[in-house]
Amino acid sequence: MAKSDFRSLPSVDKLISDERIKELESSYSRTLVVEVARQVLEESRESISRGESAPSSDNLVKSVADRVRTLAEPTLRPVINATGVIIHTNLGRAPLSRETIAAMDAASRGYSNLEFDLDTGVRGHRDVHITSLLCRLTGAEDAMVVNNNASAVLLALTALCKKKEVIVSRGQAVEIGGGFRIPDVMRQSGAKLLEVGTTNCTYIADYEQAITPRTAALLRVHTSNFRVVGFTEQVAIADLVRLGEQYTLPVFDDLGSGCLLDTARFGLSLEPTVQDSVSAGAALAMFSGDKLLGGPQAGIIVGRKHLVERLRKYPLARALRIDKTRLAGLAATLTHYLKGEAEQKVPVWQMISMPLAEIERRAQAWAECLGPLGAVTGGESVVGGGSLPGSTLPTWLVVVKGSPKAKGPSLARKLRASQTPVIARIEGNALLLDPRTVPPDEDQTVVEALQNAVGAFKP
Ligand SMILES: *Cc1c(COP(=O)(O)O)cnc(C)c1O
Numbered sequence: 001m002a003k004s005d006f007r008s009l010p011s012v013d014k015l016i017s018d019e020r021i022k023e024l025e026s027s028y029s030r031t032l033v034v035e036v037a038r039q040v041l042e043e044s045r046e047s048i049s050r051g052e053s054a055p056s057s058d059n060l061v062k063s064v065a066d067r068v069r070t071l072a073e074p075t076l077r078p079v080i081n082a083t084g085v086i087i088h089t090n091l092g093r094a095p096l097s098r099e100t101i102a103a104m105d106a107a108s109r110g111y112s113n114l115e116f117d118l119d120t121g122v123r124g125h126r127d128v129h130i131t132s133l134l135c136r137l138t139g140a141e142d143a144m145v146v147n148n149n150a151s152a153v154l155l156a157l158t159a160l161c162k163k164k165e166v167i168v169s170r171g172q173a174v175e176i177g178g179g180f181r182i183p184d185v186m187r188q189s190g191a192k193l194l195e196v197g198t199t200n201c202t203y204i205a206d207y208e209q210a211i212t213p214r215t216a217a218l219l220r221v222h223t224s225n226f227r228v229v230g231f232t233e234q235v236a237i238a239d240l241v242r243l244g245e246q247y248t249l250p251v252f253d254d255l256g257s258g259c260l261l262d263t264a265r266f267g268l269s270l271e272p273t274v275q276d277s278v279s280a281g282a283a284l285a286m287f288s289g290d291k292l293l294g295g296p297q298a299g300i301i302v303g304r305k306h307l308v309e310r311l312r313k314y315p316l317a318r319a320l321r322i323d324k325t326r327l328a329g330l331a332a333t334l335t336h337y338l339k340g341e342a343e344q345k346v347p348v349w350q351m352i353s354m355p356l357a358e359i360e361r362r363a364q365a366w367a368e369c370l371g372p373l374g375a376v377t378g379g380e381s382v383v384g385g386g387s388l389p390g391s392t393l394p395t396w397l398v399v400v401k402g403s404p405k406a407k408g409p410s411l412a413r414k415l416r417a418s419q420t421p422v423i424a425r426i427e428g429n430a431l432l433l434d435p436r437t438v439p440p441d442e443d444q445t446v447v448e449a450l451q452n453a454v455g456a457f458k459p
Contacts, residue, residue: 084434087385107328140302151320152286152299157189159314164216169202172221201233241281250283258287269391294348295333362435363396414453
């Protein structure tokens with residue numbers, strides 16, 4: 001290292017007096033600019049002591065400007081989901097309807113009667129804004145909402161089963177993904193998990209033999225993200241309820257996705273509906289707001305009034321409560337179901353019910369823009385999000401043919417680096433895009449990103 005290298009570094013004052021950095025001060029705080037300038041100079045000193053040469057003053061200015069701008073840029077960005085996985089947990093699950101977004105916007109702009117009774121002028125409860133909607137839609141006596149379904153299950157088990165036993169089929173003591181494991185949630189709640197039956201088969205007698213005076217509830221968990229095929233046996237919720245009645249034990253149903261519509265109508269395998277669970281007699285049914293319901297993140301609990309009341313009053317409920325914005329959004333999404341317009345208005349259902357001919361037409365339009373590098377092939381979309389395991393929808397996929405130097409993974413990287421990142425599916429060396437999960441008004445953005453990606457690799 002040469003002393004002259006250190007000496008060639010400007011002072012902080014000198015560095016920030018550069019016009020290009022001064023300009024930053026109109027959009028960013030001076031404190032931030034000075035701090036970043038110090039940091040960049042300090043790092044340069046360190047790299048010089050490691051034997052590297054001093055950066056030019058031009059490079060120093062650029063480093064400071066880039067870093068200040070990057071710091072102020074959001075890291076959470078909109079992306080285009082061309083994977084064909086409709087409820088993609090890593091990509092934020094359900095996109096929201098226009099009316100839902102408007103309701104969330106309205107609730108966040110100013111004050112609201114969130115917990116305020118406009119008739120009496122006294123304190124109210126936030127649940128009132130969704131209780132009657134949920135009761136009407138599901139047939140339940142009462143309903144409440146918390147942060148997410150993991151919270152819902154945790155709250156129910158903690159408030160109602162702490163220090164007691166809860167019986168679950170071994171085939172349902174599952175991991176949903178993202179660290180939600182039924183045995184772990186159970187431990188967290190202070191309830192003791194009693195697994196009965198075997199991985200593939202559990203019979204009503206298995207539950208009955210495990211019932212003791214310490215039993216607090218029977219729990220059914222919808223095995224959302226996998227399917228056991230072949231020789232299997234699980235007990236129907238109605239049978240579980242009948243057993244529960246014999247021993248005065250409540251049955252809790254963790255439905256996962258919580259569907260309100262008949263999925264068979266859409267050519268999908270049957271997803272248990274919340275209405276079925278309630279009418280079968282489940283004391284509590286719990287499900288997510290942002291899976292097949294197609295709303296904002298939420299955990300919904302519906303069921304018997306005396307139990308929901310106990311959950312509402314339990315101190316943990318306060319820690320798991322939902323905020324006003326999502327509550328407003330959830331009410332708006334539920335209203336689509338009340339009006340019978342979910343299929344037309346809720347994006348998740350629009351995607352599920354998108355006509356195959358329309359998908360084919362869009363896939364062909366995308367492929368055409370790629371010339372000889374694009375083709376269309378039949379394939380499958382996935383509902384995802386732990387809904388309808390093993391159930392898929394026929395679709396049309398755009399296949400992007402790479403060159404030997406530009407295989408699927410490198411094209412996918414290019415697409416992710418687009419101004420609006422496009423997330424595609426990679427199968428082996430092929431890159432596949434499914435128009436089903438892309439809103440039609442984004443077609444042009446996808447085409448441009450594709451052209452850029454393959455253009456950059458054209459031989
Ligand atoms: C998805 C899921 C959960 C977790 O729901 P979140 O809303 O993500 O907290 C719990 N149980 C089941 C069966 C699920 O499918």
